[in-house]
Amino acid sequence: MAACRLMGISRATRYRRGAPPRARKAPVPQKERPQPAALTEQERARIEAFLIDEEYADLSVSQVFYRALDKGVYIASESSWHRVARAGKLNGDRRALATHKPSVIPELCASRPNQVWSWDITVLRSVDRGRNFRLYVILDVFSRYVVGWRLEPNERTFEAIDMITDALAREQTKPEVLHADRGSAMTSIDMNRFLAKLGITQSHSRPRVSNDNPFSEAQFKTMKYVLDYPRHFNDIEHARDWTTGFINSYNTEHRHSGIGYYTPESVHNGSWLALRQQRQAVLDAAWAAHPQRHRQRSRAHTIHTESWINNPQQRADRLEKLSQTG
Template structure:
């Protein structure tokens, strides 16, 4: 590269704030109990970053822990409470406004913000948070993002945010939810795992 006069161009750092203190007012109610007996009992949420064009984009996802099904997501150039709230809004509508849901996340400022907590209160959703610095407390989300980035997202990122939205939407809502087998579902995709529950329980 030196002989050819080439220089490496690296993406800039992403703007993501980590928790600086423990949130004692929002306990870890989930306590790594990742086996859930039915849909809409526990949702998990998290935010990751994706390179698109000449900057970072931020992806918020909501996962139903029962089947590991993606029920909500949002992509933006800002990792703020609005991003997390939009993903939650999508999940709330997609799942037909369920009751008695627990929402678990890490201690990111987006999830501890007043805006997001008010949204949870409006939907009557109980909040749970990982302990500070314990990424395994939200392991299913870490696994989803690892699969997305290693199986799907191009190594050089996307050319535009529009391209990123289209491609990530297909991965999450079609391939991941409907086609990809999941070890936690005995090899079934999330949609097929939920359909199996309906056929066994007689739920329509």
């Protein structure tokens, strides 16, 4: 101790310097450490096989995951499927993704099918310059189910009235509200008289506000972003044939992210409840087989209780946050 004081060092330093250094293992990077809950190579290969399968090759990762789940196949969580897809470069963009008086904000709530419908018209391009087709579509706001559609060379009110009449006959009921934008066919005198006679309330988007009709706009985008969507149609029969196939697939096969990844048809007719029980049984079996891979039991999605166009509570919450940050 006296020698240490004379040298100006501590006793611990003296012993440490006199002892040979202990061998230490090189640090192992986190990504190279063993992960007990990691997917096996066989499981990764199964996921990749689903993603590149001819039946699913044109679908998004979420669509493939839920279609496999509906067939009773659970390999890993949806986020794990996305990680495997990213690692294998099996995901990515598909296409290149464009002063008045205040108007009344439409506030519509649907708590069941056939309560609120929305409809809109979109243009389908023809191979002939200056000659396009008009696709009319009626969508149920709650279930996202296409209850009626029509494809014609022009936008005319009587075509829209015929489409609505056919949809009412098929559904054997009428909606309380029919929402649309402010196109000429939607706001014409003939349309006003037709809906008034049926006792259906009209609702219209604000001028130049595209998200006042969000469900119809989203459905059109879904249609035009599928991989086999023709940029130009040869003639009106070609357009009608393609649209028939798409609408059938959309209603009965497309797992819609806005309704718990169930099909619009299953939500419209109520059969999604049985499908949810089936999904839950598959998830429970997956939990029982590999509980270490889950922080908690997975729950099959349920659907919303309400579908809103411009929910006033959400708008009030956004304004409150803006006032607090300002």
